[in-house]
Amino acid sequence: MKQFQYVRPTSQQSVIDALTKPGTKIIAGGSNLVDLMKHGVMSPDKLVDINKLPLRDISSIMGNVRTIAIGALALNSQVAEHAMIKERLPLLSQALNAGASAQLRNMATVGGNLMQRTRCPYFYDTALPCNKRNPGSGCGALEGFNRMHAIFGQSEKCIAVHPSDMAVALAALDATVEVVGKKGRRYIAFKDFHRLPGDHPELDNTLAKDELITNVIVPENNFAKNSYYLKVRDRASYAFALVSAAVALDIDNGRIQDARIAMGGVAHKPWRFYEVEKALKGKPASTETFEQIGELAMQGAKAYKENAFKLKLTPATLVEALKHAARIA
Ligand SMILES: Cc1cc2nc3c(=O)[nH]c(=O)nc-3n(C[C@H](O)[C@H](O)[C@H](O)COP(=O)(O)OP(=O)(O)OC[C@H]3O[C@@H](n4cnc5c(N)ncnc54)[C@H](O)[C@@H]3O)c2cc1C
Structure with a gap:
């Protein structure tokens, strides 16, 4: 693994400042990023550990529409077992509990889960072509091992699928992703957060390089x-x-x-x-x-x-x- 710098800032602004330098990546639970670093798929120069930020709360917010805000650092297990989530958003709780294992859910965060990368074997194996990992190198899966792959919305450049269970429930529940970056705070409708591959499969989502996910907001519903x-x-x-x-x-x-x-x-x-x-x-x-x-x-x-x-x-x-x-x- 390539050597990297590691910092653990205590303010959102320091995280955003750090992200403006190329080669910098956020680390939260580390359960996906560290794997990818060990495989040589991602090689950041600097890791910004966000675990000291106060982004773990799960709370009900009264407004025109009542919503539940889930902090980006809330653990997958915490969210799945939270009494309010089980009662009001059982779909989200079920989806989280269907993912990974108990140990992983105790490490994995909400923000990290949204940002996890595909499990396409061509993405993981640096000896093989993959437009997502290495733009322009081709898509090995098109004519190769494609049992796990997409049947909707794919392109000639990439047929990989998004691996998250939690994200599927959040898509159904019309969640919004709250993000903060150099230009301030903005809210991304869940349907616009993840991208289709098109000509740029290297881009999984619409988060800017200097942005940090702070909360996921789910409107209450009758479901x-x-x-x-x-x-x-x-x-x-x-x-x-x-x-x-x-x-x-x-x-x-x-x-x-x-x-x-x-x-x-x-x-x-x-x-x-x-x-x-x-x-x-x-x-x-x-x-x-x-x-x-x-x-x-x-x-x-x-x-x-x-x-x-x-x-x-x-x-x-x-x-x-x-x-x-x-x-x-
Ligand atoms: C063996 C195994 C089995 C698994 N099975 C499943 C499964 O069945 N279903 C499923 O859904 N998932 C599964 N997972 C994936 C797991 O859910 C993810 O690894 C986890 O959710 C990632 O969260 P993390 O906090 O560890 O992210 P990290 O590894 O820390 O980060 C992942 C990515 O998110 C970015 N990031 C993290 N937090 C933020 C933030 N707040 N703002 C912006 N960017 C951020 C990081 O920069 C990095 O690019 C599995 C993982 C493993 C290792």
């Missing part, structure tokens, strides 16, 4: 009673999703008033199904309704040599998650 996170993976634990579904329904008198659906393991970012959400509105919350939306959900999907199974697994996972959310599974 707590009928939401479900379903993760399909090769092993029952400690494995990334082949496909996952975060679904949230507002059901009144057996009819769907509103729906939110995002899926993981299918795209470079958590993938929202806006058309399916619209189609579900006003329909009875029944197996028949859910089985009818499979075709609509898969419009525009494209598979590769080894991930064609996702064309069937994706709608099947979605229907199953919807049935669980509606409590008819």
